[in-house]
Amino acid sequence: MKKETKKNIRESRRDFMKKSAVAAGGFMIVPRHVLGGPGFIAPSDKLIIAGIGVGGKGETDLKSFHSSGKAEIAFLCDVDDRRAKASRRKFSKAKYYKDYREMMDKEANNFDAVCVSTPDHNHAVQTMAAMERGKHVYVQKPLTHDIYEARMLTEGARKHKVVTQMGNQGASGDGVRLMKEWYDAGIIGEVEEVYVWTDRPIWPQGIPWPKSNAAIPAELDWNLWLGTAPYKEYIDGLVPFNWRGWWDYGTGALGDMGCHLIEPPFSVLDLKYPKEVECSVGSVYVDAFARGYFPESCPPSSHVIMKFEDSNSKDINLHWMDGGIKPMRPEELGPEETFGDGSNGALIIGTKGKMMCGTYGTNPRLLPTSKTDQVTVPQKYKRVPGGMNGHYAQWVEAAIAGYGNMEVSSPFDIAGPLTESLLIANLAIRGYDIQKKKGNKVSYPGRDLKMIWDAENMRVTNFDEANQFVKREYPDGFTL
Numbered sequence: 001m002k003k004e005t006k007k008n009i010r011e012s013r014r015d016f017m018k019k020s021a022v023a024a025g026g027f028m029i030v031p032r033h034v035l036g037g038p039g040f041i042a043p044s045d046k047l048i049i050a051g052i053g054v055g056g057k058g059e060t061d062l063k064s065f066h067s068s069g070k071a072e073i074a075f076l077c078d079v080d081d082r083r084a085k086a087s088r089r090k091f092s093k094a095k096y097y098k099d100y101r102e103m104m105d106k107e108a109n110n111f112d113a114v115c116v117s118t119p120d121h122n123h124a125v126q127t128m129a130a131m132e133r134g135k136h137v138y139v140q141k142p143l144t145h146d147i148y149e150a151r152m153l154t155e156g157a158r159k160h161k162v163v164t165q166m167g168n169q170g171a172s173g174d175g176v177r178l179m180k181e182w183y184d185a186g187i188i189g190e191v192e193e194v195y196v197w198t199d200r201p202i203w204p205q206g207i208p209w210p211k212s213n214a215a216i217p218a219e220l221d222w223n224l225w226l227g228t229a230p231y232k233e234y235i236d237g238l239v240p241f242n243w244r245g246w247w248d249y250g251t252g253a254l255g256d257m258g259c260h261l262i263e264p265p266f267s268v269l270d271l272k273y274p275k276e277v278e279c280s281v282g283s284v285y286v287d288a289f290a291r292g293y294f295p296e297s298c299p300p301s302s303h304v305i306m307k308f309e310d311s312n313s314k315d316i317n318l319h320w321m322d323g324g325i326k327p328m329r330p331e332e333l334g335p336e337e338t339f340g341d342g343s344n345g346a347l348i349i350g351t352k353g354k355m356m357c358g359t360y361g362t363n364p365r366l367l368p369t370s371k372t373d374q375v376t377v378p379q380k381y382k383r384v385p386g387g388m389n390g391h392y393a394q395w396v397e398a399a400i401a402g403y404g405n406m407e408v409s410s411p412f413d414i415a416g417p418l419t420e421s422l423l424i425a426n427l428a429i430r431g432y433d434i435q436k437k438k439g440n441k442v443s444y445p446g447r448d449l450k451m452i453w454d455a456e457n458m459r460v461t462n463f464d465e466a467n468q469f470v471k472r473e474y475p476d477g478f479t480l
Contacts (some may be wrong), residue, residue, distance in 0.1 A: 024384035043442040047396050048111040050075035052100045052126050055083025056240060057140055058117030061167065062087060065115065068393035074111050077103045081219035083240055086393050098221055108133045113399050116140060122227040123395055124149035127480050131160045140167040141259035142251055143412065143419040148471035150423065152480055154416030165395040166415035168259040170360025172384040172391035176264045176274045179355055179364045183268050185377040187366065188354030194265045194318040195327040199343040200253035206284045206300035210235045228474045245298050250296030251426055254323035257344065258422040264346050264361040265432035269316060272417050273455035274306035277428040282323055295433050299449055301325055304425040307327060320425055330354055332367035360388055384409060431466035
């Protein structure tokens, strides 16, 4: 391919600007990559964003980008017209699509960045499609549905040199930075045990797939919503929220809350990948004498133990508990003091002391809590302007600055390993229920195992049956 001359490039840009003005009815904000290549700051100093999944959390994400004063929402994409209504009203000049692939093919030259806020099972293909076109990406948590996808997106962000951020806004909060300063100062000593818990799920889990189908709402493109998932008939209640409890689409309580709750100890202790994982899960009673296990659905509760190594190669056990299971209250916590934030929390136990926080790393406290106001350490880590709320503006400004010119709190280099760790925990949960026939009886060979994880090769080394969940096969029309 011949190298374009500067004259041809100028003429091409000039021609594009004329066509854009006609096509958009005077919409004159032009992406900086069109005006001056990667990293160029447009005269408007605005990041031009396309949203994929623009209802619910996607709607609030787009509003947060826009409120930074440095972003324009130019394109909207959603498979459900009902969910898209509020964003279409708010950003009435934005062009609307249902299929992200069509939007990418037709409009890739007209925006700088993409926000992905769709169900977990479609995150990876949508994000990779954006990165391959040189677009900066903001992706809701968890980063991906599968372990393999998380690794590919992490590598893809480096390859395509784009600014990335996962939507775990607590990573930009002051709480996790203060906790890291306490830890670095030796206040709690060396850490050996971490407990993280949540009251989720707050949607149905541990249930059989409904037998009765329902009529597909006229506003919903069911095939596009399914995307990378295997085809099933539409059922009531799955959209817009209860998909989280089904393995084909969601990642359970771990996927919903793990990125918010595990991120503080993950960041404080500089963890990477677990080397071992084991679990126990709750079940439901289907009648007075039998318990039910439904492999299509995430369990109603679980306790997972992941073993990590810290930077000094010392073992750290991280316990994840959901479905209302909690660790024992620390003896240093007063009988009427709130543990974590009540519903959720993280407790880090060291050889010299303990510290805890709530969701997103909020309200960090040393134990006993009276110690919190008595201990002062130098500020070592720069705070993000606006704290958690600044998570959005941070990504916008970093994307405007260009790849490698400004730090963000949860780039894929951090979000990828964090997400992989959660999904490895889910690997143990799913492997727990793998069935084998022994004569007339059914056994569950994964139930009593400690699974050994080979992070480099992304596989369980001592229970191959669990590796089927590391990477999915996509239906035709979807690729990574």
